[in-house]
Amino acid sequence: MATITKRRWKTSKGVEREAWVLAYTDAGGKRHKEQYEKKRVAEARRTEVTHQVVSGTYRADAASTTVAEAVKAYLKHLSGRRDRGEHVTEHYYRTTEGQLLNYVAPEGERPVEFNGGIGAVKLSQCTAKVVGDFRDRMRDAGVGVVTTRRVLGSLSRALRYAVANDLIAVNPAAEITVTGKRGEGPKKVVAPSKADVAAALAEAKGSLAIRMRLSASAGVRASELYALRWKHVAFNAGELTVDSRVDAYKNEDTTKSEAGVRQVPLSSAMLAELRKWKDAAASSESDDLIFPNAKGSFLDHKNILKREFRPLMKAAAAKAKEEGRKFRPFNWHALRHFAISLWIEADLKPKTVQTFAGHSTLALTMTRYGHMFPSDSHRNVMDQISSSIFGAAPNGAQMAHDEPEAA
Numbered sequence: 089m090a091t092i093t094k095r096r097w098k099t100s101k102g103v104e105r106e107a108w109v110l111a112y113t114d115a116g117g118k119r120h121k122e123q124y125e126k127k128r129v130a131e132a133r134r135t136e137v138t139h140q141v142v143s144g145t146y147r148a149d150a151a152s153t154t155v156a157e158a159v160k161a162y163l164k165h166l167s168g169r170r171d172r173g174e175h176v177t178e179h180y181y182r183t184t185e186g187q188l189l190n191y192v193a194p195e196g197e198r199p200v201e202f203n204g205g206i207g208a209v210k211l212s213q214c215t216a217k218v219v220g221d222f223r224d225r226m227r228d229a230g231v232g233v234v235t236t237r238r239v240l241g242s243l244s245r246a247l248r249y250a251v252a253n254d255l256i257a258v259n260p261a262a263e264i265t266v267t268g269k270r271g272e273g274p275k276k277v278v279a280p281s282k283a284d285v286a287a288a289l290a291e292a293k294g295s296l297a298i299r300m301r302l303s304a305s306a307g308v309r310a311s312e313l314y315a316l317r318w319k320h321v322a323f324n325a326g327e328l329t330v331d332s333r334v335d336a337y338k339n340e341d342t343t344k345s346e347a348g349v350r351q352v353p354l355s356s357a358m359l360a361e362l363r364k365w366k367d368a369a370a371s372s373e374s375d376d377l378i379f380p381n382a383k384g385s386f387l388d389h390k391n392i393l394k395r396e397f398r399p400l401m402k403a404a405a406a407k408a409k410e411e412g413r414k415f416r417p418f419n420w421h422a423l424r425h426f427a428i429s430l431w432i433e434a435d436l437k438p439k440t441v442q443t444f445a446g447h448s449t450l451a452l453t454m455t456r457y458g459h460m461f462p463s464d465s466h467r468n469v470m471d472q473i474s475s476s477i478f479g480a481a482p483n484g485a486q487m488a489h490d491e492p493e494a495a
Contacts, residue, residue, distance in 0.1 A: 110134055136212070153213055153255050156193035156207030156467045161253070162246035163188065175342070175454045179335035187242040191226060211256040212245060219243070219261045220467035233268035238262055238298070277456050278428035280418040287415055288404045296396045298365055299379055300423060302328075306352045307445055309333065310420055314387045315340055319374040321362055330446060334386045348446040383396045393420065 090112035092174045098104055108130040124130040163185055170176040192199035193207030204225030210217060219240070226236050244261040251259050285304055292300055303313055311333035318331045331349045334340050343349055355363075367373045371384070381387050400419040408415030424445075431441050438461060442453040454461075 090138050092130050095123070096126075099355075112138075153211050153250075154207060155209050155211065158250040158255055159188045159207070159210060159246050160191045161255075162249045164247060177335040177339045179339070183336075185240050187239045188246060190237045191231070192222075192243050192246075198408065202226070202231075214247070214256070214260050216260045216264065219264050223264055223266060228265075233266055237266045240266065276358070276459050277408060277425050277428075279417065279425040279460075280422050284404075284416050284418060285423070285426055287408060288400060289402045289411070289416075291407065292398055296392075296400065297380060298361055301361065301414035303423040304426050305355060305358050305429075305430075306330075307424045308352075309424060310389050310392075311335065312343065312348075312366075313375075314379060314389065316378045317375055318366060318372055318378060321354075321359075321365060321378070323359055326356070326359055327353050336389065338386050338388075340386070343446060345485060347443075347448045350443060350446045352444050354373075386437060389420075425428045428457055429460055432457060435462075 093111070094103065095108050095109050096108060107123050107125055109166075109354045110124065110130050110133055111266065113119050114133070122130075124133065124345045125296070163181075166176055166181050167185060169491055170178060170181045174484060186199070186406060189195050189201050190198050192205055194200075194202050194205040204222065206214065206222045221235060226239065227233075231239070242362060244259060244264075247256065247259045247261050250256045278376050287306075289297060289300060299313060302308065303310070306328050308316070308328075310328055314332050315332040315334045316330075320331070324327070327347075329351050331343060333343055333348075362378075365378070369376070377384070377386070379387055397420055405417055428441060428445055431444060436444070439450060439451060440486055441457070443448050445453060447453045
């Protein structure tokens with residue numbers, strides 16, 4: 089049972105003070121005392137504690153541990169996993185750290201100025217409403233839908249870690265969603281045109297040219313491209329195996345998801361170009377990188393963009409202007425979009441495109457690239473889904489879009 093008593097005392101200077109003391113016993117029989125300046129605050133805390141004790145969700149540390157402290161504990165846990173090589177890359181750690189310390193528990197001298205964090209909130213007071221209000225403050229401050237979702241995802245993982253360590257009973261961020269305005273959020277992918285890619289490749293030379301062609305045909309991400317070794321190229325089978333990536337801090341790890349491990353067919357022309365590149369390589373053993381830097385280590389993507397790719401875009405644009413042609417510059421990742429758009433144009437099935445792209449789900453493929461598929465492909469996919477749910481249509485029955493038009 090929880091009780092509230094009034095306490096009066098005099099300070100060393102003779103000033104009379106008073107406070108309200110909440111005393112209660114938790115489910116484990118341990119006694120607790122908490123002091124509050126105002127009676128209404130003590131009453132609210134008594135109601136909360138009584139409910140938690142009865143429902144079995146009471147956690148003693150929740151009243152003294154702040155969200156900021158829980159975040160720091162989670163980041164320490166992540167850094168330990170990173171140092172032990174347990175599938176936490178430096179890039180992932182720093183991204184998570186940035187999301188939590190820029191928004192959730194903002195610290196001074198951070199790259200992002202945001203004053204709506206919840207770092208000072210005690211875990212016992214961190215409810216779904218508190219997290220929902222935090223979400224709304226981010227959106228009101230102009231934080232985009234995608235970034236807000238990522239921040240809440242990191243917060244949810246931090247609070248899940250707190251739950252696992254008995255700092256809090258439930259994760260209040262687990263069910264919080266982010267909804268954008270109409271037209272806001274992820275945009276449909278727009279791949280560069282064949283003419284623009286061809287114009288850029290015409291200006292590219294050496295290693296840059298072959299890297300761009302491989303990216304534009306196999307759809308590999310930059311992080312996957314730099315991790316490729318000669319053992320990943322099966323010249324006889326005519327395919328490329330993608331099973332690893334390199335982050336921005338030169339740490340090698342597995343692909344983003346299990347589906348990211350894949351085999352992508354290569355054209356005869358691409359295989360011939362890779363064979364020629366291998367023959368000219370200073371070292372081409374099985375475990376040697378296909379595209380190493382001067383020291384035989386991983387290429388730096390930021391350096392590549394600054395010294396090679398962006399100057400190439402400017403050169404291609406200048407030449408197009410000189411010749412009276414149009415040229416629309418694109419970013420490096422657009423080469424992956426270009427490859428996927430070619431697969432769709434070649435009439436590969438959505439599931440095949442998903443597999444070659446290394447997407448974790450077909451839904452992801454269709455969300456990003458669905459508008460590129462012919463309408464017939466969309467219909468076939470929907471027919472397959474319908475059949476899996478409702479079974480085959482009765483004999484003689486037709487799908488709605490197959491019904492003959494009225495005369």
